[in-house]
Amino acid sequence: MKRDWKGIGLIGVIxxxxxxxxxDVIFNGSRIVKPIDMETYVFRxxxxxxIAATAGLVCxxxxxVIRAVVVNFRKGETAAKxxxxxxxxxFGWFGFFGFVGFMGIPVYMVQGQVWPFFxxxxFGFFGFxxxxxxxxxxxxxxxxxxxxxxxxxxxRTGFGLLWVVAWFMGITGGHIDIRYVALIFTVASSLIIAxxxxxxxxxxxxxDTEEAE
Numbered sequence: 001m002k003r004d005w006k007g008i009g010l011i012g013v014i015x016x017x018x019x020x021x022x023x024d025v026i027f028n029g030s031r032i033v034k035p036i037d038m039e040t041y042v043f044r045x046x047x048x049x050x051i052a053a054t055a056g057l058v059c060x061x062x063x064x065v066i067r068a069v070v071v072n073f074r075k076g077e078t079a080a081k082x083x084x085x086x087x088x089x090x091f092g093w094f095g096f097f098g099f100v101g102f103m104g105i106p107v108y109m110v111q112g113q114v115w116p117f118f119x120x121x122x123f124g125f126f127g128f129x130x131x132x133x134x135x136x137x138x139x140x141x142x143x144x145x146x147x148x149x150x151x152x153x154x155x156r157t158g159f160g161l162l163w164v165v166a167w168f169m170g171i172t173g174g175h176i177d178i179r180y181v182a183l184i185f186t187v188a189s190s191l192i193i194a195x196x197x198x199x200x201x202x203x204x205x206x207x208d209t210e211e212a213e
Contacts, residue, residue: 013057014099020053021106033110061097082139089132091125098123098194104187114183120190124197130205137208146207154199161192 024032024047032050097119104116137143165188169181 009060011096013053013060014096016053017057017100017103020050021103024050025106025110030110033106057100064094084131084134084137084139086135087128087132089129092127092129092132094128095123095126097125101190108183112179114186117183117186118190120187121193121197123191124194127198127201129201131201133205134201134208143208147204150200150203150207153203154196157199158192158196161195162189165189165192 021033024030028044028046028050031044032047098121099119100122101117101119104114104119107113107116139147165185169184
């Protein structure tokens with residue numbers, strides 16, 4: 001069985017980033033995790049693990065994106081009218097970038113920033129695995145009905161969850177710190193967007209296979 005080294009490499013660099021953050025917090029006094037004053041910063045050998053891991057993660061992410069786009073343009077032709085697009089299932093590996101969002105926990109605890117939680121949106125990219133299974137599928141009337149049904153369910157689910165979050169924050173928002181309000185909205189909205197993206201592809205695949213049976 002042929003191994004997908006790109007997927008294994010992606011998991012490896014993400015794991016290395018988590019380990020490097022833990023090393024910096026526990027053994028290096030959070031020198032790199034905390035905001036750095038470049039005017040007074042002096043490099044230490046213990047700073048290298050997190051710097052190297054972060055640089056490796058960023059470079060590998062750019063490599064995967066550029067390679068995926070290049071391969072898609074070279075090998076994939078525009079789908080004929082009335083047929084779903086041809087998609088490489090390896091795009092689904094981008095979903096693992098969603099785990100980078102958990103880096104927001106130490107970043108928020110140390111710096112009070114919430115931006116890393118936006119990476120949770122990448123969890124929605126796991127839906128590409130299911131969309132790839134539907135590549136070059138004839139978009140007949142039945143398929144279009146299933147597509148509309150899948151979109152309706154996924155959007156209803158997303159808007160329903162967003163309404164619950166907004167309703168909850170509207171009731172309790174005045175009694176909690178504004179920082180926690182931003183944190184809750186950032187995490188919740190990112191996860192909801194990811195869920196809608198995933199459900200769109202998963203439900204369409206589920207409905208189509210059920211009809212086929």
